[in-house]
Structure formats: C-alpha cells, structure tokens
Amino acid sequence: GAGVSQSPSNKVTEKGKDVELRCDPISGHTALYWYRQSLGQGLEFLIYFQGNSAPDKSGLPSDRFSAERTGGSVSTLTIQRTQQEDSAVYLCASSTGTGAYEQYFGPGTRLTVT
C-alpha cells in the first residue's frame, strides 16, 4: 500500500515569505508526527497529532510555526515569515496509534530559505 507522502519534495523560498508543507499519512493511521532535521543534526521533534488534536505544541520552535490536521488525515505545517535558520528537511511520520508503535516516515520536504 501507499506510504507516507509529503509535498513538495523541495521548496526554495525567500526570507520573509510564508510556506506550507503537506503530509499525507498512511490511511488509517491515527497518530501523525512532524520533525525537523537540520544539516548535521539529529531529528528535532516538533509536534504530534492524535486524530485532529495536538496535545502538546511546545516543541514548535517559535510562534511562526503552526500545524493542523483535518479529517484525521492530511496535515499541514505552516511557517510564517521564514528565516534562514528555518532551512532544513521537514519529516512527517505516522503510526497506528499512541504508544511504542512503529513510526512510518515520509521522504521529507527540503526547505531552503534564501
């Protein structure tokens, strides 16, 4: 079956512009995660959705970052007024539920802010 998909695969934007990154999880997966991977660094946890709800948004780096999930499926990560330090690969993962379930990762969106 289809895995986690993300779009766009690459995004180049000018500093100060807003960007939207999309994640389509595996059908039926109730949990969805967003991570950021900066060059040479590990994965930074951003936010987690159970259904359409995000119990804890404290992982988002600043108030320029927001995320939503609709219909228990597609999720959008929005970065407003992008800065150069936002340049990174943004990864999405989904799993069948909360707990120690395997997360299935998408291919990521590479964001470059010029």
Place this chain on the structure above:
Amino acid sequence: GDSVTQMEGPVTLSEEAFLTINCTYTATGYPSLFWYVQYPGEGLQLLLKATKADDKGSNKGFEATYRKETTSFHLEKGSVQVSDSAVYFCALSVYNFNKFYFGSGTKLNVKP
C-alpha cells in the same frame, strides 16, 4: 531535560566485524527506547525497540538491551555486512508518547 546522546560517526568497519554504537539517555519517568535506521536514499525505518528495563530488542541480527542502571541502549551486531551501511538513530519517548527525542545519528560504513 530529556535527551539522547549517541556516539559520533562515521564508524567504518570491515565486513564481518563486530559493531557497537553507543547510546545513552536522560529522561524523566520511564521512557521507551528505539533504534531507527536510514539506508541510503530511503526514509527512516524502525529497527528495534524496548519498552521497559532489561528488555532486549532484536531485528536483522541487531540487538539492544534497555539498561536502566546505566541509562543506555547500545546497538550491537556480531557480524556486519556491506548492506548494513546506513545512518542509525537512537530515540526515546516519554510523557505518554506525546514527545520523541532522537540522537544526532551515527553513520556506519561497512567495507567489503
């Protein structure tokens, strides 16, 4: 705060050598521990996991034991293959799995 520290790479080994990648953690409460692997050109995938102290996770010849006394979850394999060349990430989850923490990754190169 909660965190994961893993040995820096790259690690270069010859085929059939013994592998250890060290991972230590700091966590409040009782975390679950994971190893994820990213093969060249592919996305991250779960390699193994352990959810309580003294549990051993194993998969594809890899093993890791959850050691609460040393706060460690070291990854081992007795005989590596060229196909094991990848980046390995140690991770933990706390607070009812609302948050995950990943290490910085260790790149493994296995030479024939």
